[in-house]
Amino acid sequence: MTFIKKLESAWQSQNSLLMVGLDPDPERLPVSMKQNRESTFEFCKGIVDASAPYACGFKPQIAYFASQGAEEQLSQLCAYIHKTYPHLPIVLDAKRGDIGTTAEHYAREAYERYKADAVTVSPYMGFDSIEPYLAWKDRGIIILCRTSNPGGSDLQFVESSCGEPLYLHVASLVAEKWNTHGQCGLVVGATFPEELSKVRERVGDAMPLLVPGIGAQGGDIEATVAAGRNGAGTGMMINSSRAILYASSDENWQEEAARVARETRDQINQARGI
Numbered sequence: 001m002t003f004i005k006k007l008e009s010a011w012q013s014q015n016s017l018l019m020v021g022l023d024p025d026p027e028r029l030p031v032s033m034k035q036n037r038e039s040t041f042e043f044c045k046g047i048v049d050a051s052a053p054y055a056c057g058f059k060p061q062i063a064y065f066a067s068q069g070a071e072e073q074l075s076q077l078c079a080y081i082h083k084t085y086p087h088l089p090i091v092l093d094a095k096r097g098d099i100g101t102t103a104e105h106y107a108r109e110a111y112e113r114y115k116a117d118a119v120t121v122s123p124y125m126g127f128d129s130i131e132p133y134l135a136w137k138d139r140g141i142i143i144l145c146r147t148s149n150p151g152g153s154d155l156q157f158v159e160s161s162c163g164e165p166l167y168l169h170v171a172s173l174v175a176e177k178w179n180t181h182g183q184c185g186l187v188v189g190a191t192f193p194e195e196l197s198k199v200r201e202r203v204g205d206a207m208p209l210l211v212p213g214i215g216a217q218g219g220d221i222e223a224t225v226a227a228g229r230n231g232a233g234t235g236m237m238i239n240s241s242r243a244i245l246y247a248s249s250d251e252n253w254q255e256e257a258a259r260v261a262r263e264t265r266d267q268i269n270q271a272r273g274i
């Protein structure tokens with residue numbers, strides 16, 4: 001099954017647009033856990049099990065694993081998710097971008113080594129830096145468009161040669177030229193609902209948007225849903241990481257993670273009118 005079909009099916013079967021971000025900071029693990037690589041896996045597995053009923057997918061952030069030499073734990077986690085929750089897609093957040101020959105290896109890292117259903121990439125080195133990912137027709141490529149951080153405006157708001165901000169130019173390029181097999185999506189931050197709505201309008205209903213920025217970054221759920229939903233009331237993977245992961249560091253960390261995930265799913269659904 002392709003990434004896009006798996007995601008669409010998860011939106012329906014889970015009745016959820018919530019993507020749970022897996023950003024395991026060794027310094028913020030539950031107090032009962034030791035700060036080591038094995039705990040990184042155990043913690044993420046615990047979060048996955050607690051939040052799976054409320055999620056449309058999981059987004060592990062590679063830097064949190066690589067910075068502590070926990071790549072094997074990331075592989076183990078992806079294998080665990082595929083085996084236990086085969087209906088929930090994994091978006092590997094790696095934000096890669098490099099010349100084609102190198103990009104080929106980044107694609108293999110994401111799709112072969114970690115068996116991710118999709119990976120985040122940067123568009124700024126152009127089409128040949130994206131092309132190697134397109135060869136994996138059943139996988140997804142989620143391209144940075146209007147990121148959630150304040151500094152995103154430094155470049156993404158620069159006027160492009162077409163006389164509009166660069167992020168909209170990226171949205172058009174991906175929708176009209178790069179998305180040759182219908183496997184691309186875009187990253188647009190929940191912290192910028194106005195731009196989110198412009199991107200949705202530009203790319204139409206079919207393209208999924210990865211929308212980080214609710215929870216710890218303070219994005220407004222109602223405004224996000226109103227701006228980014230498609231005609232079917234879906235179309236978004238609305239990501240929350242720290243608000244769920246670190247809801248509690250006490251004995252009840254799994255229960256609290258589950259509670260925040262459920263409440264976030266419910267707030268998103270309420271904004272969808274469900």
Ligand SMILES: O=C(O)c1cc(=O)[nH]c(=O)n1[C@@H]1O[C@H](COP(=O)(O)O)[C@@H](O)[C@H]1O
Nearest residue numbers: 061093120147148212215216217240241242
């Ligand atoms: O590609 C991403 O996932 C991403 C893009 C973006 O524009 N902003 C953004 O915060 N992210 C990621 O989304 C997650 C947000 O985490 P929280 O702010 O803790 O919910 C982190 O893993 C970020 O790396």
